[in-house]
Amino acid sequence: MSDADADVDADTDAPSLPDDLEAVRESLIEWYEDDHRSFPWRETDDPYAILVSEVMSQQTQLDRVVDAWEEFLERWPTTADLATADRADVVGFWTGHSLGYNNRAKYLHEAAQQVEDEYDGTFPETPDELQELMGVGPYTANAVASFAFNNGDAVVDTNVKRVCYRAFGVPDDDAAFEEAANELMPEGRSRVWNNAIMELGGVACRQTPRCDEVGCPWREWCSAYASGDFTAPDVPTQPTFEGSRRQFRGRVIGTLREYDELELDTLGHRIRVDYAPGGEYGREWLEGLLSDLADDGLVDVDETGEKTVARLER
Structure with missing residues (x-):
């Protein structure tokens, strides 16, 4: 097989996004802005409050996070307040609200101290800078950069992978998902876009899809909707908590x-x-x-x- 033939085969196997990307983008943003789930961290651009919500959400259903998030910020409303808190109190709060692994509370406490001591109380703004904070990995850094500063890349979580896999045939490969998600995202609109595409996965394109019920805006482009085949990548299951x-x-x-x-x-x-x-x-x-x-x-x-x-x- 010649190199040219190999390139043709590779192009044939590769997923292709719709030609009318602008229409795809605008339809999703309009759908999201017309009606979406209301979470308090979506109403703020405070990077500290958003970081707290992201860390809490890593192990807990979003509906359960709301009360804990509000109580946490009422008790420690700024990084300065959290930085000077007794770590045992922060970990105790985490345990008391069943928010997952306690070391996340420790890291959040240390990240607040870093913001105060190393950044003079001002949050870093880019994904690369945010990853310098204790316990902040690529996903969380990008989420905070997107939702607080509107300058992140595409956020790629399980919901986004499911959407890309079903709608556009993106293969079950992390690099492919990241490439497709970033190509889909309109430049300079990471805040609304990342909220919108995660909402699409969380509300419409769930493991059991609700395409017509919630008016999925991507039905006219979606391969899964056209074929009726709604398979998706395996989703890791949360280990049983009881007895763990x-x-x-x-x-x-x-x-x-x-x-x-x-x-x-x-x-x-x-x-x-x-x-x-x-x-x-x-x-x-x-x-x-x-x-x-x-x-x-x-x-x-x-x-x-x-x-x-x-x-x-x-």
Whole structure:
């Protein structure tokens, strides 16, 4: 096969976006602006408030995040307030609201300190600069840059991948999704665009699609709508929380907040009824749990003398 033939085959296999991209873009933006789910972080361009919402949403359904987000910002309304807070209080808030892994609270606390100490209280504005903040990866940095400063690239989450895969035949490949999403996004409109395309995936193009029910604006271009084949890339499932290490990490933090410090076996009996020092869920299991928490900077383990004592890191 000649190089020219190979190029033809590659072009044949490659997904192609519609020629009338401007119509595709405007139809989605109009659909979003006409009616969308109301979340309070969509009503602000405060990068701190948006960062808090992004970190909270990583592990929690959006409807459940609203109350926690509002309470968090009421308690620590600025990076200056959060930076001077007791870390144990921040982690305790996280645990109390079941917001996922506690190290995210620790990172958020440290990011606030960075903004105050390294940026004089002014948030960095670009995705690259935002990634310098503790715990802020490419996705979160891009989301904050988009929603706070309107200067991000296309946000690519599970919803966006599903939309691109179904509508335009983008292959199940991260690089392909990113390329297609950025080509679709109108220049200089990352704030409204990223909100709109994630809304499309979250409301219309769900795992069980609701195309006609919610008036999906892309039906005339959508391959899946035309064929009736609504398969989509596999979506990772959230591990069961009940009985998980994540659940018991939270119980350790909550118990140590109440008792300040506890000897190993006392702590074990307080966090699970089937704790037995020499059993499957005994000292070795608990020491592993505490080691993980210590590595995250959340717990201090004192092995001085005959007893092992655990306390929250201050």
